[in-house]
Amino acid sequence: MDDIIKEELNRPTIFKNEDALSFNFVPKELPEREEELRELIRVFRNVLEEGVGRKQSALISGKVGTGKTVLAKKFGKMVSERDKFDYVHVNCRRNDSETKALFKALREYDKDFPKRGYSAEEMIKSLFSMLKIRGKYLFLTLDEVDFLINKNGSELIYTLSRLSEDEESRFEDRISVIYISRSPSFRKKLDESTKSTLRNNLINLNDYNRSELISILEQRVELAFKSGTVSDNSVDLIADIASNWGNARFAIELLWKAGKKTDSEEINKLVPEHVRWAKAETHPEIRxxxxxxxxxxxxxxxxxxxxxxxxxxxxxxxxxxxxxxxxxxxxxxxxxxxxxxxxxxxxxxxxxxxxxxxxxxxxxxxxxxxxxxxxxxxxxxxxxxxxxxxxxxxxxxx
Ligand SMILES: Nc1ncnc2c1ncn2[C@@H]1O[C@H](COP(=O)(O)OP(=O)(O)OP(=O)(O)O)[C@@H](O)[C@H]1O
Structure with missing residues (x-):
């Protein structure tokens, strides 16, 4: 058995850090999305400057693989480096009810918070008091928020967007929300007043074009592969293919699969034929x-x-x-x-x-x-x- 392990570990590989190609990896820089990152920071400027202040929420929208999730997570990493702020990212496809979404956030603060027995309102109150005790302000992202709305309607969003309307609790306002939706018509599903709180805070991500995809791919090649193992024309070909959908996820998946194919052939250069093979194995809509x-x-x-x-x-x-x-x-x-x-x-x-x-x-x-x-x-x-x-x-x- 030991020999098999040794044999496998000794196999040549062109990867130096395969993790950099996983879908939840957040790179240090986000090529081609710096302006949108700045926009997000500007939306929350008051909160970030004063901690307290007028609460804001933002909506990031865009098609599949346009970088919505990674943009929010990057923002989250940056704000969490500041003392007073925390960031929690909830995927509403996996946590598709109000209480599941809030539970995910509460568990970040209290590992023993019970799974059952609390209403959404009580959970929000508990979250507030945990934040207050710790002197923290929270940025909460509800990713793929359509799943929550389709199941529960917009109740949670309604409650969260009303948090600052009560004068007395105004300065206790500790939660700012980032919504992420693929659907451009997401706002239409909300009531008028929630819609209006989001009006100026919409960040729409365009599909990536070929040259933007090349920047993103070049960064991943640098992070994930040993030097000189991926040919430039392979990167160009991946960008050509993925630009038909404007989808960086598809581009990164093609790069990863082409790399695995190269390894399986025990050669040390990823070339366009590996990309063509990866394309036949992958569909842009499969996540x-x-x-x-x-x-x-x-x-x-x-x-x-x-x-x-x-x-x-x-x-x-x-x-x-x-x-x-x-x-x-x-x-x-x-x-x-x-x-x-x-x-x-x-x-x-x-x-x-x-x-x-x-x-x-x-x-x-x-x-x-x-x-x-x-x-x-x-x-x-x-x-x-x-x-x-x-x-x-x-x-x-x-
Ligand atoms: N500007 C960028 N720089 C570096 N990597 C990026 C960039 N945009 C997207 N990516 C990468 O592309 C992949 C897809 O991005 P992400 O998951 O953020 O897309 P999304 O818009 O949330 O897609 P979906 O709607 O399918 O959830 C991820 O691996 C992400 O890290």
Whole structure:
């Protein structure tokens, strides 16, 4: 066994720090987003200067991979270096209710804060008193905030945006909020007065063009790879491909996969052929972390959907068909199929994560049916990707 470990560790690699290509890595500098970072600082100038003062909130919007998350996290790192300020980043896809989102923030201060038994209002009060005791002011980011709104409506946002309206508590106001949404119409979902508090604080991130993607890629090449192992024309090719979507996530994923392919061939230069291979393996709309959050049963349901769509010329499949196939696929993976209610939870979660689309068809002979389709990603790619994640989960369990 030791020999296998030694052999693997001795394999040549072109990476010097693969972590610099992971999706939650925050680089020291953000090429091409300095102006937006400054804009964000200007929005919160009062808070940063005085600690107390008129509370502000901001909304960062932009398409997939335009740097919304990394911009907020970079701002968070910078403000946390100042004594009085803390930063908490909550992903609302993972924490899709008011209480889950607040719990994530509270746990930063109190590791033992109980998971259940508190209302959202009580949780906000507790958060305030924890901040007050510590003399801290908090920047709270609600990332992918649409998930929260779709589930709970805008109640939490309403409450947070009203915090400073009560004169008495004005100087106790300790939470500033950054919302992140991909949807340009997010503001429309809010009530008039919340909308107006955000009016001047909108930061919209444009899609990246080719030369911006080259700057971002060059930085990652420098951070993640040994010197001279990535050819310039490979970087150009990745930027060409990813600029069709303006998506830096896709560009970085291509760079990472091309690097892995180079390593697997045991050669020491990443060249355009590796990029072409990576492109055939990757889809710009697939987000690795969304798949990582799915458990085995979600993956089996997704695999069933992709199988049915692959063997079928129709654009959609029905939930009945998926359920039958799910039961069969469970056998392949040695899993006991779950009951009807649980099956519906899986469908709902997949739909909420945006991987599948569901719509209710008109009255059929036996009433309405729910139809499922894959909006953005080819069935074949979902099929491959899902199988790979199921395999990985199996290996991790062994
Ligand atoms: N200006 C930049 N400089 C360096 N890295 C960047 C920049 N913009 C984006 N990235 C990197 O690209 C990837 C995607 O960025 P990020 O997650 O911030 O996008 P996003 O707009 O939040 O996407 P999504 O809507 O899919 O969540 C991350 O790895 C991020 O670090």
């Amino acid at each position: 690795r972390e969304v798949f990582e959050d799915l458990d085995k049963h979600h993956l089996i349901v997704l695999l069933s959907i992709s199988k049915l769509l692959l063997g079928n010329e129709k654009a959609y499949v029905t939930t009945g068909e998926v359920k039958n196939n799910y039961k069969l696929t469970c056998e392949t993976y040695n899993k006991e199929p779950r009951g009807h209610t649980q099956f519906w939870h899986y469908i709902r979660k997949l739909s909420k994560s945006g991987i599948i689309d569901t719509s209710v068809s008109g009255e059929g002979e036996r009433g309405t049916t729910t139809e499922i389709s894959l909006p953005d990603i080819p069935a074949e790619m979902v099929n491959k990707k899902t199988k790979k994640f199921l395999e990985d989960k199996k290996e991790n369990q062994n």
